Amino acid sequence: MPILSPWRSDFPALAALAADSQTYLDSAATSQKPQAMLDALLGYYRAGAANVHRAQHLPGERATRAFEEARGKIARWLNAASHDEIIFTRGATEALNLLAYGLEEHFHAGDEIVISALEHHANLLPWQQLAQRRDLALIVLPVTTSGQVDLVAAKHLIGPRTRLLAVSQLSNVLGTWQPLSELLALANTHGAITVVDGAQGVVHGRHDMQQLGCDFYVCSSHKLYGPDGVGVLYGRAATLQRVLPWQFGGEMLLQTDYYTAKFRPAPLGFEAGTPAVSAVIALGATLDYLASLDGAAVLAHEAALHAELLAGLGARPGVRVLGAPQTALASFVVEDVHSADLAHLLTEQGIAVRAGHHCAMPLLRGLGLPGAIRVSLGLYNDSGDLQRFFAALDHALEILG
Amino acid sequence: MSALPAAAEQALETFSQPISWEQRARLLMAWGEQLEPLTDDERSEPNRVDGCESLVWLVGHFSEGHWQFRASGDARLIRGLLALLLVRVNGLPADELSTLDLAAWFSQLGLARHLSPSRTNGLQAVLTRMRELTLNAPR
CATH class of the missing domain: 3.90.1150.10 (Aspartate Aminotransferase, domain 1)
Known part of the structure; x- marks a missing residue:
């Protein structure tokens, strides 16, 4: 049949x-888009574009409301505890770079960052470069022949010096789900920050952030039948407070003079400049569509x-x-x-x-x-x-x- | 501009005919078989062209005002593309080579797609390397 x-x-x-x-x-590279998403994209522009979080006028208010509603839809899709735990980036790659720069202060020479041997370059290079900047050890967890992170080895390699664990949820090459609950538990034992690359995993099934229990989860819209140019960084509220802003500009600040500034908390403190308003709204429409299935x-x-x-x-x-x-x-x-x-x-x-x-x-x-x-x-x-x-x-x- | 080298004439005649993609692929592989092999020493890291999905090596010699290239690769279809490149460029005077429109050449052969920016087969990278070699050579 x-x-x-x-x-x-x-x-x-x-x-x-x-x-x-x-x-x-080739949907693991990028996906095709549902009509509902195309309609939302065109609908937003046709009804009148406006910048978000800035203007008091009606189009601005409308765009801001739709934009923030999309944030809420993503929070619900991932079952985040709050929509303030959802940060928009330009993609999953940028989300991982945000973490590698925003968390840099917490790393000191000799600390260890643990990744796995099957990571996409996006979840390898930001950590590799952070390790070089801060003189850290990058530990690479081996993978079994079937394509899962080797848990026996992981038990030895994740230890008291581990400051951060960053692993894929679903391998983009091998199509294998990784043993996240075991790995996250190991990292938690040693108080390490945990990052899950959900770029592939988010597309298949629903994933509950509160149940998964990682500190950060990263995914991109374009693989999830949404528009490109948008990534999502989920950050657990408590850990998110430890991340420093990494890009500076409009709307991420509370007040500034010429010489100093005070920044907004998450999520807006991490969304400097004009975000991809249309794409975020269209991602929201994609999630409505997916939720209807x-x-x-x-x-x-x-x-x-x-x-x-x-x-x-x-x-x-x-x-x-x-x-x-x-x-x-x-x-x-x-x-x-x-x-x-x-x-x-x-x-x-x-x-x-x-x-x-x-x-x-x-x-x-x-x-x-x-x-x-x-x-x-x-x-x-x-x-x-x-x-x-x-x-x-x-x-x-x-x-x- | 001098006339096409004889082997290039032959390539043009063969590939510019209306042929199916399958015939074209078979022809490419047959042309690839005729590439003069490189020695182990020539298949070296400095001669390897980066940016290819497969391994490709390019060697160029300049003497008496003319360029002579040799190339090889570990995949069969790229070897065919290399052969079609070499028949067009080998023996040309340096000034003629520097103005030669190789994109047009592959286009004439019905192989323009292999030079598109999204292709990672390496033909574009080979052309870039060839340009670097010829620019850096003494005139």
Whole structure:
């Protein structure tokens, strides 16, 4: 029985891409957008743009209200204790940089920052550079062959010198959920600040910040069917107080003279300058749309399609899947075939997948691979997409054979 | 501007015909097979071109006013693209090489897409390296 997506028609780009003979299987890089989001984006501009938190006039008041309502929607989506725990950034990358700069004061030479071997560059480089600036030790947790952070090793490596733990929730290369509750508990034992990179994880299922119990959770809008240019930093109120502002400018201050200033508390103290007003409002509309769906049905659809992807890859001799993917994506290589050649021929056939190192160079290098092909799924994908992918894969391998 | 080198004429004749993507891919691989191999010494880190999804090496020699390049890679289709590049540039006088529109060349071959900014196959990086080599050379 082919799996159909009842939500496919909610995303106009899917029909446009099909008309262009493109099969989109790169949602882990960025997702297509629902009509509801497009309507909100256009609606905001058409009704009259205005800056937020500044003007007393009606358009300004309207924009500010919609903007702050979106903050509330995100707080509810993540079950944050308060909407003041939600900070808007330009993306997940900026959110992680905000933390690496804003928390810098708390680190002293010899302190340790712990990350894992499967981190995206966005959750590696800010910490690597902080470690260099402050003369800290960067500790990298190893990953098991199935693709989870090795908890046995983590027990030894997370210790009294650990000041901060930053780990992914769902690997963007391996599609594996990380053992967050165990890792966060280990970090908490030693009083370390905890950061979870939810860029991939937030897209699949609902995640409850109060239950998860991390200090910070980072995600981007564009992977979650929202517009690009917006990221979200969730920060637990108590820990957020320890973060210093890192960018300075309009509307983040309470008062200033030429020589000194007093800054606003979170969230506005971390949102210097004009934010992406339209995109934030449109992200709110995306969340309304997602909240209107049967969440269990979405998860079941994604799981069934993912199983079909893994079965298809598994049925092909010479194909080696990296790790043991659990959700939404799979990366693979083919014996004696260069993934660059395969990517070339898949592209020729209108298959939009990702090839290369997936912004996780050290992980791929550790696996001894120059690159891999990644297929990733969104809630709008269906069996037809996978069938076209597999037909193209077989054809490519025949040409390269 | 001098006439196209003979091998370039041949490439143009072959690739400018209306052919399917599959034929084009097979042709690219066949051209790649004809690349003169590089020695282990030449496949060195300094000769490696950064910014490619696969490993690519480029070596250039300048003598008597002419450039001669050799190149290789570990992926087959990029080797084909390299071969098509080399037949166009090798043996050209330095001044002619510096004004040669290589984007137009690949466009004529129906391979313009491989030079698009989102491509990471490295052809663009190879052209950049070639430009660096020729600019830094004595005239």
